Amino acid sequence: MVSPLGNLSLKADGQAITEISFSENNADPKNSCAVLESCKEQLTAYFSGKLISFDLPLNPEGTAFQQRVWAELLKIPYGETITYMELAMRLGDEKAIRAVGTANGRNPIAILIPCHRVIGAGNKLTGYAGGIWRKKALLELEMLHNPNKRTLF
Numbered sequence: 755m756v757s758p759l760g761n762l763s764l765k766a767d768g769q770a771i772t773e774i775s776f777s778e779n780n781a782d783p784k785n786s787c788a789v790l791e792s793c794k795e796q797l798t799a800y801f802s803g804k805l806i807s808f809d810l811p812l813n814p815e816g817t818a819f820q821q822r823v824w825a826e827l828l829k830i831p832y833g834e835t836i837t838y839m840e841l842a843m844r845l846g847d848e849k850a851i852r853a854v855g856t857a858n859g860r861n862p863i864a865i866l867i868p869c870h871r872v873i874g875a876g877n878k879l880t881g882y883a884g885g886i887w888r889k890k891a892l893l894e895l896e897m898l899h900n901p902n903k904r905t906l907f
Contacts, residue, residue: 755794758801759888762864766790770813773862776884797865803899806832814862823857830871833900835893837875859883865892 755762763777766789774793792810799805814824826844830836836844841858842851859881861869870892874880882889 755797757797759884759891762797764790764793766793767813770811771863771866772813772815774864774866775862776864776888793866800865801895803895806896806899808866810866812863812866814867816857816860816862819853820857820860823854824861824863824867827858827861827867827869827872830868832868833896835871835873835877837877838872839875841872855881871896 755764759776761777761779763773763775763779764771765773766787768787769789771789771793789811796805796808796810800808814821816824822845823841826841829844838851838855838858839848842848842854845854858869858872861867861883864870864884870882870889879886879890879893
C-alpha cells in the first residue's frame with residue numbers, strides 16, 4: 755500500500771496481520787484478503803487522523819520474550835511515548851533494557867504494534883527500522899491528532 759511515509763508491505767496469513775514494513779517495492783494487488791483490505795482501510799484512516807485505535811487481528815512471529823515486549827507496546831496509548839527503560843520496567847526487569855530494545859527493533863508489524871512510541875532517555879528519538887524521519891513523522895501525526903495535546907519528544 756502507498757502511505758504518506760512511502761510504500762508499506764502488508765502480509766497476512768488469511769486470518770491476521772503477520773507483517774507490516776516499509777518497502778521500496780510497489781504493491782501487488784493480486785495478493786489480498788479481507789484482513790488485508792481492512793488493514794489498508796484502517797491505515798488510511800490512521801494517516802488521515804481519523805483513527806487512533808486499530809481493530810485488527812495480529813499474529814506476529816517471534817520468541818516468547820519478543821511477544822511479551824510487543825504485547826506491552828500495544829498498551830502505549832495513541833499520542834504518548836515511553837522510554838526503553840520504562841518499557842523494561844513495565845516488563846519487570848530494568849536490566850533487560852538492551853533485550854527490550856532489540857525486541858522492539860524486531861517488531862514485524864510496524865505502526866499497528868506501535869514501536870515508534872518508544873523513545874530514548876531524555877526524550878531522544880532513537881532507532882526505528884523505517885528510519886528516524888518516519889518515527890518522527892508518526893509521532894508528529896499522533897501529536898497533531900492527540901486529544902491530550904502533550905509533547906511527545
